[in-house]
Amino acid sequence: MTSDKYYIPYLIPAAILTLAFAIRLPVMMRFWRIDPNVRAVGGLLLLASAVFYFGRPKTLVLLNSATGVSNFAAPVVYTLLTMFCACCLIMIIHWRGGDPRRVRRTNWTIGVVYATVVAGLWITFAFAEVPVERLRDLDTYYANTPWMREHIMLYLGAHTAACAITAVVTWSWLREVSGWLRSGLVLLVIGFILNLCYDTVKLTAVFARWNGHDLDWLSTYVAPPIASVCALFIAVGFILPHAGQALQGICTDYYHYRCLAPFVRELAGLDTGSVRLPRRSSISRRLVQRRTRISDGLLRLQPYMDPEVRERALAEARARGEAAERAAATADAVAVVAAIAALRGGAGAEPEDGPVPGPAAAPDLVAVARALRRSPAVTAFRARSGPSDHRESVSP
Known part of the structure; x- marks a missing residue:
């Protein structure tokens, strides 16, 4: 287990993502049944915050000890992360719009693919031999372990694909919007690009293990802070359009209120x-x-x-x-x-x-x-x- 001085404050991005979810909650409660995009965004924020809550080292220890299975928390956290990826893609599909039948087919395809990935995570973990509990360096420690190697590549591949597609599509919309919505989309693009940096760092460390080199520090000490910064950009990206418009409305009302005094x-x-x-x-x-x-x-x-x-x-x-x-x-x-x-x-x-x-x-x-x-x-x-x-x- 690594020293406590490398502890990453998982609760900070988790709290900000939860705040973003809470800010959007009134809208979600009002349009949950009639707007699938609202459901996708709500699920995305909820799952993203859950990844950080469950990814804390203390939570990992609790999950492992509660089940009596070493590293049982790994498929739990990776399942949440994979479901987050599916919500990202579903959100993008609904934002793009188009023929409702095509949208439903695409969403169904995404659901099947990522459900298969989740099933694969649990199947590969069940076959893998992972007796030593690893809280921060599981990906590199078991990079060459049969079945666990596939387990790691499944979640990293699904995450990389979802973030790449989301970043590219969101980037293409920047010229079509303006104001607070554009600012929010810019932050989302940055957040998903940083997610790709997280995947790159993780994959680099895993590939180094496959080739007999030791770059574990990339996965252990560089990737977690990148993930935390990603969460901040994504959370603020969803908060900014609503909070910015609300603040602008308050400022405009106050300005008009003062102007009408004469x-x-x-x-x-x-x-x-x-x-x-x-x-x-x-x-x-x-x-x-x-x-x-x-x-x-x-x-x-x-x-x-x-x-x-x-x-x-x-x-x-x-x-x-x-x-x-x-x-x-x-x-x-x-x-x-x-x-x-x-x-x-x-x-x-x-x-x-x-x-x-x-x-x-x-x-x-x-x-x-x-x-x-x-x-x-x-x-x-x-x-x-x-x-x-x-x-x-x-x-x-």
């Missing part, structure tokens, strides 16, 4: 019937409330909106060379300021019954809020209209 301050004092949210409310819920509060305020101002004021402001903004979207936001902001002035400082009564003018189009509330805060046209209109009523502040 609009809320402008409408302060109007009866919008807003309800105070608890402090722990999510930013998305706060944004919805803020947008609702602004929309209610605009409805309250609708009878006081003067289309001529907006048209003049729009013409002036275009004359200054503002882009179409910015000019429309400036005109909407001027119309809002004019309507508030009419409501607060006008005749003091609701306008007479009659047709209520409607907006030309639904305004971009964030763009209008920016115009209310920064547009020189809005500032100039306020100056021409005279001092307005004091507006209450609003927490951003």
Whole structure:
């Protein structure tokens, strides 16, 4: 048994893979029955984490001692690894899509091939003579042992084939996607390429044994850290698209929430019937409330909106060379300021019954809020209209 200073922290990649599985669990529970791709990804992450949990030296000792068979943990771990390989290929087949009958046939073929590999692992182990327990160097220690030699080559061959196919196909998709999904695929490609490096290191050590050389250190001390790094890339590759989009959504909601603050301050004092949210409310819920509060305020101002004021402001903004979207936001902001002035400082009564003018189009509330805060046209209109009523502040 090797020294403890070479112990590889198997629990770190196992925990990260478990985290990836937990993050995707709500989606898997929702679409488990109807989406085979969800099942494949869930199985892949679960089996990958199981490989590291069962591959720990302490777990290997427990399995061997519980069964009373030396090295019984080897076919257990290699079976999990082979099933992981099958899930990788099935996931790729579902991602590629195509004719459902062809997809089912291909998946059936993959299942049969890898089930045969698993059966071969247990058959070869049953015939092999492996009396000495080896926790970290089993592949090289028994590289020349009849039946165990075939046992080792079965799992390494299945693993190499699956990782090579997955890496090549995933690489081919990089040009077809963008954003967080592309970033996740890049990490997956790196992870599966590192898996091929793991296989190369293992096979090099085994081939060296076959030729009478001793490169056991490659299999014992180099391959396990590579496997751990592989797991990190694969786990983060699956986590990143979902976590990245969620984080981006939160940041975007917060940005819009802050941008709308000037609009809320402008409408302060109007009866919008807003309800105070608890402090722990999510930013998305706060944004919805803020947008609702602004929309209610605009409805309250609708009878006081003067289309001529907006048209003049729009013409002036275009004359200054503002882009179409910015000019429309400036005109909407001027119309809002004019309507508030009419409501607060006008005749003091609701306008007479009659047709209520409607907006030309639904305004971009964030763009209008920016115009209310920064547009020189809005500032100039306020100056021409005279001092307005004091507006209450609003927490951003």
